[in-house]
Amino acid sequence: MPLFRLSFACLLALSSAYVNAREYAYSDAHLHYVDFFQETAGMPKLLKAMDDNVIEHVMISGIPVAKKWHEDEPKRPRYYAGDDADAYWYSATDVIVAAAVNKLTPAQRQRFHPFLSGFNPNDKNSATHIQRMLDLNPGLWQGIGEVFTRHDDLTALTSGDTPRANNEAMTRIYHLAAENDLSVMLHSNITSKREKNPLYLSEIEEPLRNHPHTRFIWAHAGTSAEVHRHQTQLDFLLPTLTRMLEAYPNLFIDLSWSMLTPYLLDAQGKPSEAWLKLVERFPDRFMLGSDVVGRFNKLGKEMRSFDPFLDALPEQVARKVARDNFLAILPRNR
Numbered sequence: 430m431p432l433f434r435l436s437f438a439c440l441l442a443l444s445s446a447y448v449n450a451r452e453y454a455y456s457d458a459h460l461h462y463v464d465f466f467q468e469t470a471g472m473p474k475l476l477k478a479m480d481d482n483v484i485e486h487v488m489i490s491g492i493p494v495a496k497k498w499h500e501d502e503p504k505r506p507r508y509y510a511g512d513d514a515d516a517y518w519y520s521a522t523d524v525i526v527a528a529a530v531n532k533l534t535p536a537q538r539q540r541f542h543p544f545l546s547g548f549n550p551n552d553k554n555s556a557t558h559i560q561r562m563l564d565l566n567p568g569l570w571q572g573i574g575e576v577f578t579r580h581d582d583l584t585a586l587t588s589g590d591t592p593r594a595n596n597e598a599m600t601r602i603y604h605l606a607a608e609n610d611l612s613v614m615l616h617s618n619i620t621s622k623r624e625k626n627p628l629y630l631s632e633i634e635e636p637l638r639n640h641p642h643t644r645f646i647w648a649h650a651g652t653s654a655e656v657h658r659h660q661t662q663l664d665f666l667l668p669t670l671t672r673m674l675e676a677y678p679n680l681f682i683d684l685s686w687s688m689l690t691p692y693l694l695d696a697q698g699k700p701s702e703a704w705l706k707l708v709e710r711f712p713d714r715f716m717l718g719s720d721v722v723g724r725f726n727k728l729g730k731e732m733r734s735f736d737p738f739l740d741a742l743p744e745q746v747a748r749k750v751a752r753d754n755f756l757a758i759l760p761r762n763r
Contacts (some may be wrong), residue, residue: 451740453748455732456486458755459575459614459648459685459718462526465496465509467519469723472529476537482729486756488614489530490544491522492722493577494587509583517588520547520558527566542759544572544614548602550592556601563609571759573606574614575648579629581618581655593617595635603640610760612644614683619651619666622659627651627669637677644679644758646716649687662691667703674711681758684750685718686731693738700741712746716755 463469479487498505499514506512523545530541545562548555563570577583578594593599594617606613615636620628630651637645650670652663673680684693693704708715719731739747 453751455484456752456755457484457719457732458488458716459683459720460487460489461492461722462489462529463491463522464723465492467495467522470725475725478725478728482732484732486540488542488544489526490546490575491526493546495519515588516586518549523547523562527569542571543569544574545570546575550576550578551590551598553598553601555598556605559605572612576615579618580616581653594632603636603643607642612646612758614646614648616648617651618653622656627665637680641679646681646683648683649685650682652687654687671707674714682715683718684715685720689734698737700738705741708742709746712749713754715750717751
């Protein structure tokens with residue numbers, strides 16, 4: 430082929446690829462407005478990050494615990510795992526979120542979907558507290574969570590009894606959620622750092638089975654950075670998740686960052702065929718989350734990191750995962 434014809438063919442191919450490149454609008458289904466010290470970069474920076482990265486909607490929540498700066502520590506830790514001081518349940522986190530959202534214009538407020546998180550999952554009074562918060566701000570709260578149950582080392586550091594997703598206090602909350610058409614986002618690790626089996630699966634499967642009228646969003650599908658630090662990949666995760674999605678139509682999966690590698694993408698960034706097939710089979714049950722904590726400078730990067738996986742899906746499915754599936758689980762009266 431003559432050189433000019435070859436160049437023209439390459440140019441045409443590149444032009445076609447550019448024209449067909451997908452651009453996504455996103456819903457962030459997992460965002461924390463504050464960090465573990467209940468501090469935030471603020472709503473103006475969050476709005477700018479959303480506008481700059483076509484993030485049309487966000488689930489916005491606080492952090493249900495605050496990290497203690499212990500009297501014996503000369504330097505304040507930067508994260509909950511920074512030292513051995515404990516963390517404690519912190520209800521005012523919801524007040525911070527409500528105040529930030531209520532200051533927005535009506536048009537801006539339509540983009541924010543606040544979830545209540547400031548309660549102790551071990552306290553059977555918590556359902557009453559949640560109802561009180563719903564009554565104080567009618568129409569504001571659109572979900573419950575992220576509820577911290579089994580959560581790596583944070584579980585051991587948190588004061589009081591160890592929370593579990595299947596305890597009696599949470600059972601009351603699930604009933605309340607169903608009555609108010611609120612989804613519940615749970616952080617409940619599927620296993621420990623060293624067990625190569627779904628050791629804690631029953632703790633989330635029991636609520637799924639017993640509360641079919643409550644919508645559950647499983648944060649990171651039970652995975653975490655700490656689990657992956659000790660076990661690079663959970664081989665049982667895909668078959669377990671497949672069975673659960675078949676069995677429980679009230680289960681939805683938050684594909685936030687700990688799911689990206691090594692599950693959705695391999696080390697070279699190639700999408701996993703097995704995970705693509707699972708999402709295609711259940712196209713309405715997966716959503717994206719950044720899981721940013723109080724700082725928003727990397728919000729766009731976190732959301733766009735899913736683009737290679739989205740691009741490998743059928744376009745209609747990809748747009749559901751990127752934006753629409755999260756909006757579909759919000760209260761119907763909105």
